[in-house]
Every structure is written in C-alpha cells, then in structure tokens.
Amino acid sequence: MEMKPNGLTVARDSFHLSRRRLLTLAAGAAALTALVGCAGPGVGPASPTPAPAPRAPAPTSPPTAQAPAPTSAPTQAASQPAGTLTVALVADLMSLDPIGTYLLNNGRWQDNVFSPLVWRDPDLKTVSPPAGFGLATSWQYLDDKTLELKLRTGVTFHNGEPFNATAVKFTFDRLLDPANKSPQRSNYTSIDHVEVVDDSTVKLRFTDVDPVMITKLAGYGSLIVPPKFITDQGAGYFGATAAPGTGPYKVVSYGKDDRLVLEAFDGYWNTQKPRLKQVIYRIIPDEATRLAEFLSGTVDVLTLAPSQADAVKNAPGRTVVEVPVPTVSGLRLDATKPPTNNLSVRKAIAHAIDLATIIKTNLRTFGRPVGIWQSTFSFGYDDLKPYAFDVDLAKQALKDSGLALPLKVTYDIAGNSTLQKEMAATVKDMLDKVGIAADIRLNEPATFLDNYRFGKLGNIVPFAWGGWTLDFDNTYDLMYHTKESYNPSYSNPDVDRLLDEERQTLDQSKRKEVASELNKIIYDAYLDVALYQNVYVWGVNERVKNLPLPPDERLWLLPVSVTGSGG
Numbered sequence: 001m002e003m004k005p006n007g008l009t010v011a012r013d014s015f016h017l018s019r020r021r022l023l024t025l026a027a028g029a030a031a032l033t034a035l036v037g038c039a040g041p042g043v044g045p046a047s048p049t050p051a052p053a054p055r056a057p058a059p060t061s062p063p064t065a066q067a068p069a070p071t072s073a074p075t076q077a078a079s080q081p082a083g084t085l086t087v088a089l090v091a092d093l094m095s096l097d098p099i100g101t102y103l104l105n106n107g108r109w110q111d112n113v114f115s116p117l118v119w120r121d122p123d124l125k126t127v128s129p130p131a132g133f134g135l136a137t138s139w140q141y142l143d144d145k146t147l148e149l150k151l152r153t154g155v156t157f158h159n160g161e162p163f164n165a166t167a168v169k170f171t172f173d174r175l176l177d178p179a180n181k182s183p184q185r186s187n188y189t190s191i192d193h194v195e196v197v198d199d200s201t202v203k204l205r206f207t208d209v210d211p212v213m214i215t216k217l218a219g220y221g222s223l224i225v226p227p228k229f230i231t232d233q234g235a236g237y238f239g240a241t242a243a244p245g246t247g248p249y250k251v252v253s254y255g256k257d258d259r260l261v262l263e264a265f266d267g268y269w270n271t272q273k274p275r276l277k278q279v280i281y282r283i284i285p286d287e288a289t290r291l292a293e294f295l296s297g298t299v300d301v302l303t304l305a306p307s308q309a310d311a312v313k314n315a316p317g318r319t320v321v322e323v324p325v326p327t328v329s330g331l332r333l334d335a336t337k338p339p340t341n342n343l344s345v346r347k348a349i350a351h352a353i354d355l356a357t358i359i360k361t362n363l364r365t366f367g368r369p370v371g372i373w374q375s376t377f378s379f380g381y382d383d384l385k386p387y388a389f390d391v392d393l394a395k396q397a398l399k400d401s402g403l404a405l406p407l408k409v410t411y412d413i414a415g416n417s418t419l420q421k422e423m424a425a426t427v428k429d430m431l432d433k434v435g436i437a438a439d440i441r442l443n444e445p446a447t448f449l450d451n452y453r454f455g456k457l458g459n460i461v462p463f464a465w466g467g468w469t470l471d472f473d474n475t476y477d478l479m480y481h482t483k484e485s486y487n488p489s490y491s492n493p494d495v496d497r498l499l500d501e502e503r504q505t506l507d508q509s510k511r512k513e514v515a516s517e518l519n520k521i522i523y524d525a526y527l528d529v530a531l532y533q534n535v536y537v538w539g540v541n542e543r544v545k546n547l548p549l550p551p552d553e554r555l556w557l558l559p560v561s562v563t564g565s566g567g
C-alpha cells in the first residue's frame with residue numbers, strides 16, 4: 001500500500017499516476033474504492049496506465065492459510081467515534097439483503113455492516129486474515145472436497161445474537177436455497193452442505209471441486225447474517241431498517257431512493273474501532289447533481305465521470321484520485337436478435353469502432369485498451385488485442401452478411417449516464433460510416449439491469465464487469481454459460497463444457513489452458529466488443545482522512561475519520 005499525504009491509501013502495485021495526472025490540494029493533501037464484483041451495464045471510466053501482470057497460478061494442491069491472533073489489527077487509542085461522512089451512490093440499493101445483489105453499489109456499504117468469512121488484503125495479492133477483519137481465523141482443505149474453517153469467538157451481531165458455526169451454516173443454506181433466487185447462488189453451487197463441527201468450526205462439503213472457493217469467501221456470498229433474527233422476522237426483514245451484521249457500523253435507517261444511514265457499533269469485536277459516528281450514503285442518480293453537492297460540501301466522497309475531473313481539479317479543498325480496477329467495460333452484442341444474430345454483422349460492428357478515439361475523447365484518456373472481458377488483474381487474462389479499427393474490413397463484413405443496407409440496430413443505454421450517452425453518440429457516428437444505423441434508446445435506470453438480464457433490451461448494450469473473484473471463472477460463467485444470470489440469450493455447448501471442466505480441478509495450469517481456449521472461442525465469435533479496463537475517478541473532500549483506496553472497488557470505512565463539518 002502507498003500512503004498519500006492526507007492518509008488516503010492506494011495499492012502500490014496497481015496505482016500509477018503520471019505527473020500530469022497528480023492533482024494536489026493547495027493545503028498539501030494529495031490523494032475509490034471499488035468491488036471486485038459485478039458491475040452492471042455501463043459502470044465507470046477506465047484505466048490509462050498499465051495494471052500489474054496476472055498473478056501466478058495458485059498451487060495445484062489445496063492451500064492452507066493460517067491467521068495470526070484474532071485481534072491482530074493495530075490497537076486504536078480509546079476515543080469516541082465522531083463526525084459524519086457522506087458518500088454519494090449512483091443508484092438506489094437493489095436490496096439490503098446480502099444475498100440479494102452483488103453490484104458495486106452495495107459493495108460500497110455492505111462490508112461495513114456485514115463481515116465476510118475471509119478478508120482480502122487491500123493490495124489484492126493475498127487472501128488471508130492478517131488485518132483481522134474476517135470471521136474465519138484459519139482454513140484448510142482436508143481433501144479436494146472438504147474445506148474446514150476455524151471461526152472467531154466472542155463475536156456478536158448488532159442485535160446481540162451470537163456469531164457462531166450455526167450462523168455460517170444458516171447463511172449458506174439460505175444462499176443456496178433456490179426459493180430465495182439469489183443472483184449469487186451460481187457461484188456457490190459446488191457446496192453440497194455446511195457441517196457444524198462445534199461452535200467455532202465448520203466444514204464446507206463440496207459436490208464438485210471448486211478451485212476459486214477461498215476467493216469467493218472474501219466476497220458477497222460469505223457475508224454472514226443472524227439466523228434467529230431472520231427466522232423470527234421473515235425473509236422480508238431486509239426491506240426494513242434493521243439489517244444486523246457483525247461489522248463496525250450498523251444500519252439505523254433506509255429511505256428508498258433517498259439514503260442509507262449507518263452508525264458506529266460500539267460492540268464491534270475488533271481492537272480497532274470505528275472512528276466515524278455516522279455514515280450517510282446519499283442516493284443521487286443524476287451526475288450533475290452529485291457533482292454540485294460534492295463541490296458545495298454536502299457530499300464528501302463520490303465517483304466522477306471523466307468529463308467532471310477538471311471541475312474538481314480546480315476546486316479548493318477537493319482532490320481527484322484515479323485507481324485502476326479489475327472492471328472491464330464494453331458493448332455486448334446479442335447473438336440471438338436480428339441482425340446481430342449474424343456473425344458478419346457482429347464482426348462489422350467490432351471493426352467499425354475506433355477505440356483510440358473513444359479513449360481520447362469520451363474517456364479523456366482514462367482508459368486502457370483490452371481485447372477480452374478480463375482485466376490484467378484476473379487469472380485467465382490473455383493479451384488478445386482489441387479488434388482492429390478497419391472501416392474497409394467492416395464494410396466487407398456487412399456485404400458478407402447478405403443483408404440489405406443500411407442495416408438497423410438498437411442500442412440501449414441507461415438514461416442517467418452522461419458517459420453512456422456520449423459513447424453511444426460516438427459509436428453511432430462510427431457505425432453510420434460503414435452502413436449501420438443505430439437507434440439509441442434511453443432506458444429507465446432503475447430497471448435497466450434487470451431488463452438486460454431478462455433479454456428485454458436490443459442488439460447493443462453497454463456493460464461492465466468487475467470479476468470480483470479476480471478469476472475468469474466468475475466472469476465467464478455468469479456472462480457466457482447457458483441461462484446464467486448475466487447471459488440472457490447466448491448458448492454454446494463447447495463453452496458450457498469448458499466452463500464445467502475448469503471447475504473440476506485444482507490444477508491451475510489446466511485451468512489456465514481452459515481460459516485461453518474460452519478466450520479464443522469468445523473472441524472469434526464477436527460476442528462482445530470489450531473496450532477498456534476501467535479506472536475509477538474519485539472526488540474526495542480534504543476533510544476525509546485515512547480512506548483506503550484499493551482497486552477492488554469496495555469502501556472500507558473502519559480507519560476513516562473526518563475533520564470539521566461537512567456532508
């Protein structure tokens with residue numbers, strides 16, 4: 001990690017600012033976090049600088065990780081939490097239920113309320129509990145299909161209920177129950193059942209080998225919930241204000257399309273205690289409104305569109321931070337809807353797009369070109385080049401399609417996204433030049449993602465995916481396996497077979513071979529036009545201190561404090 005003058009930290013290996021890009025506060029402070037998680041269609045700008053090379057494959061034998069003492073985090077001097085931090089969210093919460101979603105919007109508050117079993121370090125290089133914020137103190141594969149975890153003792157939920165092995169079993173039973181329709185369920189179906197050994201020990205018994213399970217346990221599905229409270233209140237309780245977890249902050253109120261309010265939990269189990277008295281997540285879908293509130297001081301932290309960076313650059317007491325993240329953004333082409341069900345049409349669209357111009361103009365150079373839907377953070381990444389910008393090749397592909405010109409396609413975007421609107425206009429002009437007429441349709445932001453998932457949108461849809469497991473398995477399974485959550489239409493038996501095959505081995509070299517084969521199939525089929533690896537551009541008020549800025553797109557607020565009055 002690298003510490004900036006006002007205490008904001010970024011992962012050293014994944015954050016490289018040029019001199020031109022370092023925007024420094026007049027007061028001497030220089031300074032997003034995010035989720036390696038799924039980002040819905042059209043999320044975020046992208047990275048202009050090289051991210052680190054893919055991590056080496058994991059050992060072929062099941063790993064063992066041992067934790068230090070459960071309270072190994074630095075002891076904080078006794079003090080009462082103080083001050084309020086206000087964070088802007090771009091959309092309303094899909095759910096207060098940890099199994100109800102794993103979008104970035106939820107990742108920015110959930111870890112502060114619900115603790116995961118496994119803690120991922122801010123530099124993303126290891127999955128281990130040294131920081132002391134995960135609920136498992138150690139884990140070990142007893143065999144290829146049995147994972148044993150030792151749990152922290154003396155931990156309570158916000159409602160006073162004890163955390164124990166029964167709570168872990170309840171959480172996963174609930175997640176895996178098809179009746180609960182969790183969009184995360186497919187990531188955990190390798191778990192046959194959870195066995196309670198004693199109050200502080202559980203065993204995950206697998207029906208199939210799962211080579212990515214430890215990383216998954218650092219994500220959304222392993223946010224543990226209190227069984228008695230949920231059973232007593234019923235499944236719908238997360239729609240109310242109560243949402244008990246074991247994290248440093250507790251939910252005190254939620255107003256739909258308005259705000260989520262958290263307060264410090266004085267019973268938090270770690271030796272490091274919350275420094276903020278209150279955290280307010282304001283739900284502000286309109287980009288211009290978010291920026292205005294940030295500049296006026298009623299919002300402390302927000303993500304910025306690339307076009308907004310200059311406005312913040314010159315504002316006193318504000319700074320801009322760029323953090324390359326695992327998210328890849330691009331365009332999904334529906335291979336079942338005419339005319340994009342024609343391979344030659346998809347090929348024409350891909351080669352008609354001038355990516356260099358998009359990165360320079362729409363992203364203000366905040367973008368790193370990629371050719372596949374994997375970032376350089378991800379295991380399974382291959383350096384396949386973006387489709388070449390070639391107008392003649394695109395025109396020839398249209399002729400090869402055998403369809404009459406000009407060809408009409410629909411291009412759906414979320415109506416509240418300035419970046420999506422700008423990019424759609426740019427892409428439309430490029431498609432016009434080769435004989436494709438794109439009808440840009442604005443969609444209601446609140447229903448855009450679900451309409452995409454259910455196949456209700458058109459030929460071209462902007463999309464972004466973070467790959468929160470840092471492994472091709474999560475991304476490709478949900479985007480390309482038949483009938484999975486973010487695959488409304490595509491089906492290929494060879495792709496399904498390969499995805500199933502890679503989940504049957506802990507041999508990472510074999511999994512890498514499968515990833516390369518999948519990359520080539522998807523690339524040659526022109527199913528998508530992956531465009532760029534994202535960088536999140538954050539605006540931060542100088543009153544915010546010690547805000548971690550790892551590239552996994554989650555906001556972890558335990559060490560954060562504020563000075564003076566603000567949002």
